[in-house]
Amino acid sequence: MGRRQKRQPIPAREFSTKRQNEETQATEEGKSLLEIFDHPISSSLEENIEVLKKLLGNSDDVIFRRITIGNANRLSAVIIVVDGLVDKVALQNNVMEPLMLWARKIEAPVVSTSEAIRSFFSEQLISFLEIKEQTTYPELVDAVLGADAVLLIDKLDIGFVLGAKQWEHRSISDPATENLVRGPREGFNEVMKTSVALVRRRIKDPNLRVKFLRLGTRSATDCALLYIEDVANPVLVNEVKRRLEVINNDSILENGYIEQFIQDTPFSPFPQVQYTERPDRVAAALLEGRVAIMSDGSPSALLVPATLSNFLPAPEDYYERWLLMTFIRIVRTASLLNSMLLPSLYIAFTSFHQEIIPTRLALAMAGARAGVPFSALIEALLMEFTFELLREAGIRLPVPIASTIGIVGGIIIGQTAVSAGLVSPIMVIVVALTAMGSFAVPSFNVAISIRILRFPLMILSALFGLYGLTAGVILILLHLVSLKSFGIPYLSPVAPLTLSGLTDTIVRAPRWLHRLRPLMYRPRDRYRSGKITSYFQSKQAMHEQGFEIPPLLEEREKEGNNP
Template sequence: MNHIWRKLLHSKTAIKTPTAEQFTQEQDLLSDNLADNENKFRSVYKDCSDVIFRPFFIGGKDKAILIYIDGLSNIEEIDDNVLSPLMQNTEEQFHDVNSLIEKRISVSDVKEIKTFFECIHEISLGNPVILVDKRKTGFSLGLSKWEKRSVEEPSAEMVVRGPREAFVETLRVNTSLLRRKIRSPKLKMQSMEVGRYTKTKVVISYMEGIADKTLIEETKNRLSRIEIDGILESGMIEEFIEDNPYSPFPQVLETERPDVVTSNLLEGRVAILVDGTPFSLVVPTTLYSLLQSAEDYYGRFLIGTAIRWLRYLFLVISLLLPSLYVAVITFHHEMVPTTLLISMAASREQVPFPALIEVLIMEVTFEALREAGLRLPKQVGAAVSIVGALVIGEAAVSAGIVSAPMVMVVAITGIASFTIPRYSASIAIRMLRFPMILLAGTLGLLGIMLGIITIIVHLCTLRSFGVPYLSPMAPMKFRDMKDVLIRAPWWKLNTRPHFTGSYNKYRQSTGQKPDPTNGDE
């Protein structure tokens, strides 16, 4: 019985203890009693050893307290520019504490705050907060400082020619990278917070006068509807804002390159930058945007067009080559030349499995090796994946489990999937490869055609923020076709792509084609 009473007593006292969530909901104003304010903050930050409470006297007379988080605030700046000047005794007369702080504190960002919620928010951002006795307001000092990674070369989007800088995990560094490329006040960045506990900062970036206002509002609305405990990476936001969450195809473009984000902003798209991740999101996107690389636009247009065609070819190979092999070997022997058919039959003579099981074994093994290469340490990851594929493939052929042509088919398919620039698009193709193989193994070429028709119909129904996923090919927009199957020269790309609503049509002046006769005398 005593045990029950103790539990009830403990629950009552726990209910009376104020929490940060209560302050968030109630919007409690600060009291003019410093002791009451301090007690509330100490109860909120109970068992938080990294939260520092530093009591002191302003000018030797007014009692105050400084609250900050060790590791998020610049302690050297606090000592030199806050505590040291405020604690000095002086005979100079000041009208109030405000004028004293304005004249003594050499911090650029000082703002007055009135509620507990604002104080907790500023402390969580790393900004120290000063509370003064007999005052119902506090002061937030912009002295946040934490460890951050330096700007490095992109690891997921490598190029031969182009910028060698990538986004980092710090939001303000990422926004500054965009500001360095677009030096115009037309570049707008609107900030908001997502996540009840993480309070993750999210910045919506767009070009005023170029991006459609409806697209901007739709982006804000989708982000404001997110209610979750925390956002740790931009991929979590991507799942909340995409149009069709059950599609294997990505409907949001993710990138770690500032130049890619810049080019999309200048085309009228909207970028979403998330604090704590080097990957930003761009909306809307299309299938052809996912198959384009930044390097397509830095080299000469003939080379860019040739590489783009090669990329499209290997996209088809990555999706259909194993299923075509299974269909031909299982149902359509007449499609193979007799000499090649005899050679393939001889290589499969000792294989105990049908072609369908054979290709599934090899594809699953290859995907496992690829995943293992990603998860292993960098020093051994590449070696294990390549050597493992060679050893396992040779051993499987020697043991008679798979045939040599099957190893070649799987290897070519794997190489083809690496030519897709976007990792998310590559995963989608790799996922669809398996149902295509099953259709080929059961219905032959008819199954492959049914699979292709299903994929095309699905792509035609997809939308990215209201924009057709196969635009500008379906629906057809001839003006925008200059940057789809080919990469037209820059002097012909004088119009921006038209997504929806009103838009700024021209991106450059017309008549800039080079004249070969200019150098003639």
């Protein structure tokens, strides 16, 4: 809390006349009230209350609590808060009680100057951790609407802003969309400062930078930018800041808004910004040299830049042993391809390339499709559409009803459709495998992209068989190789190829091989660790025989007695 330069207060009468003139003039020019009153506050409490009431629109949830301070040298004051957004108990104990009761008991100093009054209040009477002095009306309005308490005292041309934010919020719980078998169970909640603290708890590095900013002209949403100063590339950090600063929208109600404003290619079906509800994932990203964006009211953080390889791993891939997780990743990648290509392959094989199917299977498929009145394309579209419908219906419903929908969809519709001869049993299997494949992808937004792309691929397969399907895949790959996220190629480290980056793609190499941070983000500090990082490597380096625990002395003696 630095000392301000001393300003001459404007006399109350002069202030009132000046304000009225300005108000009339500015209203004629079509300015907003905040623009009109964008000047220093008055030393008259009544004037200030009048202006603030006008600015806050006399809303019923804004409380103006008048109090009187001291006994002999009485001073009028007012506390302004928005009901429900502040910690009333803290305000009562740490502000109102000292001002209204203690101030009468203690010996009042000689309060001849406003500077002395200010220091007396902020340094002796008010026992609040977070206290700031503001001098203009818009700052005070921002503070009140931003869930702080404002204290105005007569004869003082400043307002005290007390950090008294407290509102009802969800406690920290399991992340709903990123469940793990092994790993922390903490997820972000809607309070940004709690989310920031969860990350800070994991990275106790003084170089971790948290920059606050407000976005949305009306919502004035608090946002935070997180990065590690000596790891993240400064060009990247500046670019993220620049993109955030140019957002010109009235509201940021969720960080999905921010994602849509800052992404490179808005017309792409693929997400170029990663979101996560897990603090450990954010911490890992920051340590790679990426930047995180958080916003108040959103239980997730955005991570930029994001490449396709960021969307495929789950956080526990890094907590479990490498061999197991490499296998899981291969399964996951196969399921991703399965989810995108299986219906198209079914169409291509049944319509164009029957020769590729083993004879017995081909005969069985032909038998199963014998009574189906539709072409393979229509059959596949029908089933895929039905499945999408069931999935969409299931997501929005409460869990017990959603499971009913699942039963209705999976068993009744599936079985009935087959019995009615609308679709073949093999098509039901294909749709089921496709659905399972899309659920195996850890990232929801990539899974959606794949779901969308499945339909044009099915049409291309119906037109040209495998040739059409390949043409579709080529188009998707051409798009992917051209796509960038904050200047980083979307398919890196595969295309363009970075050999060191391949340790964390489909294969998850052992932890001690991750010596380098991903070079595609061009981090300032390229190394995570020194040359030898594990017992295994140190053993190799020093040609040791390994470590064994020798038997205890008593055991040896016993063995000596009883060989």
